[in-house]
Amino acid sequence: MGIMMFRKLLTIFFVTFIFGLTLAEEPNEVYPFEDSIHEERFQSLLNELRCPKCQGSNLAGSNAPIAIDLKREVYRLVKLGKTEKEVKTYLVDRYGNFIVYDPPFESDTYALWLAPLIIFLITFSVILFRRFSN
Amino acid sequence: MKNLLNLLPLIAFVILIAVLYSFLTQDNDQLESVLVDQSVPEFRLPSLENPEIAISKSNINKLPAVINVWATWCIACKVEHPFLMKLKEESIVTVYGLNYKDNRTKALDLLKKDGNPFELSIFDEYGKLAIDLGVYGAPETFFIDKKGIIRERHVGVLTTKVWKEKFERFLNGDNDV
Numbered sequence: 001m002g003i004m005m006f007r008k009l010l011t012i013f014f015v016t017f018i019f020g021l022t023l024a025e026e027p028n029e030v031y032p033f034e035d036s037i038h039e040e041r042f043q044s045l046l047n048e049l050r051c052p053k054c055q056g057s058n059l060a061g062s063n064a065p066i067a068i069d070l071k072r073e074v075y076r077l078v079k080l081g082k083t084e085k086e087v088k089t090y091l092v093d094r095y096g097n098f099i100v101y102d103p104p105f106e107s108d109t110y111a112l113w114l115a116p117l118i119i120f121l122i123t124f125s126v127i128l129f130r131r132f133s134n
Numbered sequence: 135m136k137n138l139l140n141l142l143p144l145i146a147f148v149i150l151i152a153v154l155y156s157f158l159t160q161d162n163d164q165l166e167s168v169l170v171d172q173s174v175p176e177f178r179l180p181s182l183e184n185p186e187i188a189i190s191k192s193n194i195n196k197l198p199a200v201i202n203v204w205a206t207w208c209i210a211c212k213v214e215h216p217f218l219m220k221l222k223e224e225s226i227v228t229v230y231g232l233n234y235k236d237n238r239t240k241a242l243d244l245l246k247k248d249g250n251p252f253e254l255s256i257f258d259e260y261g262k263l264a265i266d267l268g269v270y271g272a273p274e275t276f277f278i279d280k281k282g283i284i285r286e287r288h289v290g291v292l293t294t295k296v297w298k299e300k301f302e303r304f305l306n307g308d309n310d311v
Contacts, residue, residue: 052270065235066270069261094268096168126142133139
């Protein structure tokens with residue numbers, strides 16, 4: 001196989017690869033808005049809401065059937081003129097605090113919010129203790 | 135004392151491993167259920183058998199009951215199907231079906247072939263009622279007590295074991311709020 005052939009193959013490979021990537025990024029559904037404030041609100045909600053099925057990603061980054069349904073629901077609510085807070089409350093009422101990336105500070109989530117602070121305090125006091133006991 | 139301090143990172147590490155290990159065996163598919171102890175949400179959706187007939191909350195009236203979220207594309211639903219048949223045949227509880235994001239013909243074919251455990255079948259093509267119930271996959275099963283209150287929810291295959299552990303105690307309605 002000549003070097004030209006190899007180059008050709010390589011080009012074909014990369015072109016397919018890059019083309020494949022753009023296809024993968026293509027959104028499955030289009031959500032048209034007349035109002036740009038609504039559009040921004042919709043986009044920011046998709047980034048801040050979690051997909052309940054694929055627990056590692058947000059709604060924007062997921063095409064799981066449930067994520068598509070929830071996107072459609074968020075779209076509907078935003079078009080109705082609901083505020084960001086109202087949409088979040090609507091989903092938290094159904095899916096729980098899990099669905100938002102910044103859960104409220106309440107009894108269920110104390111550990112979540114306070115753990116970093118406690119770990120920091122422990123580390124800090126250990127360091128101090130070692131400094132002074134030397 | 136100083137030795138103990140030097141051991142601190144090791145102790146912290148062991149605790150961390152223990153905590154993480156305990157999470158391993160936990161069923162982390164089960165998200166918190168906001169709807170437990172709430173009434174069944176209002177809805178109006180067509181019946182699976184006949185698109186002309188609408189089913190609403192008032193039709194869920196043979197209580198206690200379970201609402202089972204299923205679909206023909208869901209393999210685990212096939213696995214739990216015999217258990218739902220058993221619930222019906224032994225008249226343990228009324229079973230209502232919520233056919234979730236499915237194909238009507240396929241769903242009806244399956245019920246004809248494998249048996250129909252459902253008192254009523256709701257056809258939720260776009261997952262509307264499913265969103266109101268906080269459903270994120272199939273199968274999911276909700277226990278509705280005599281007063282129409284959701285008392286328990288299970289995500290995943292319903293088995294005799296799950297039934298005994300999670301659902302059975304609500305049958306007699308003596309766990310009133």
